[in-house]
Amino acid sequence: MTMATFMQQLTNGISLGSLYALIAIGYTMVYGILRLINFAHGDIVMMAAYFAFFGIAVFHIPWYITFLAVVLLTALLGIVVERTAYRTLRDAPRTSILISAIGVSFLLENLATYLFSGIPKAFPEFKFMTTPFSVGGVLIQPLVVVVPVVTILLLFVLLFIINKTRLGMAMRAVSKDYETARLMGIEINGVISATFGIGSGLAAVGALMWGMKYSSIQPLMGVMPGLKCFIAAVIGGIGNIKGAVLGGFILGLAEILLVAFLPSLTGYRDAIAFIILIIILLFRPMGILGEKQTDKV
């Protein structure tokens, strides 16, 4: 393998990794606050892709307006899902809310199949994002560069919100001790809504870039990425945002480099995530950046 191909694969891996990272953040944020694995998160990604498809291909709204609307709509969808399917079960045993999450996932998948049909749709093409340019013999799509840059930027904004703003402080307080936070006057419903809104909004950005990259969307497109991003969050240490990003990059790189170095194993590209997960769980169950869990008394 030449240096050029290696660099090519490396950029591809980083690019895929950032997509995973964006979606993984949503899993980790919700887990951090509610101790809930939001199984519907992958399907929220799918819905975002369809919102974009309808905005651009069906209603011919300029892409920049569509993108903004998609992020807002998806954030709203995340908030609505929490209000209807999770909030009512807040005091129920944790398994109930988990089952509810799986239910929402099935609901969204089947709703999408019913409304948009199971036939894949072509995601609108963005020539300026996909026409490759050459850097020292390496052919690169602008998208491949844009994706990690956007991810890193959003990560900084998110870390700023979490570490420097009142909302972020409230989020950290709620994730540490929900009961005490309420007794300090924090309105937890607002904090939880904001968490779902932000997580889903980031997933929407991921979905937009996912659509541009793979150019075809269908109602079950969120399942596999959803699973992998959940794994990414677990690998990095669930509940930890930097961990989710790290996990996303590890998975993306592992997947692409496996295909590049061992082409005969290409069929196993989806399996690599699970293999990494098993190894991590065996040796560091709390994830790479995770903290050891101590039970609350």
Add this chain to the structure above:
Amino acid sequence: MSILKTENVVMQFGGVVAVDSLNIEVNEGEIVALIGPNGAGKTTAFNCITGVYIPTSGRVLFEDQNITGKSPDKITKLGIARTFQNIRLFKDLTVMENVLIAKHLHVNYNFLSATLRLPKALYGERQMKNECEELLERLGLTAVKNEISSSLPYGMQRHLEIARALATNPKLLLLDEPAAGMNPHETDELTAFIKTVKDDYHLTVFMIEHHMDLVMEISDRIYVLDFGQTIAKGTPDEIQNNDRVIQAYLGVQEDA
């Protein structure tokens, strides 16, 4: 004038009656203590007042307003703050952050203007920081304000819990065993501390405590619970000489 009143508050968990027709009245400016053996239902009573539990029946009135069944954050906003028997600070956060979190609900600018750093928000934030600094100064925590709260010595963590409760601008402060785990010297200090804080911040204090020296010294009135029942109420003198109380709780002198 009564600031807090419970009317026949009952709290039942399955078949267990943790608190049975609790009738307590705390007047403005008083220090009132709630004492009784372990498992008497004292903390449950606090949880009913602060909205952590919704009483099975009965009413809780704060400043003549019915607060039964209101959520803890609403009750905190009305002016009731509390500390916990087992310290419940936000462990990974700094001392300053712990206090800021409690302070934040009194700032009236929204999330958007805070994120965009609008002048009003910046002003509000600075003011909030100043108030917190002042509070930490008063409670002797300035030197450790940037430390992670769980790294503080035990006594300071207790002070920080009180500082955090004060940051919510309460009218009524509920202290759940503030002297738990303290030696006699620290307890004396705490006794003085509670008095000063009460006067400085114009508070009414309602507390659960096992250290009888502390209770008898600073309480205006005392309620005694046993197995969920109020078995006595009165001034420290009356309580110390009440046969039922001595039998159920105080015991003979050596036991205290």
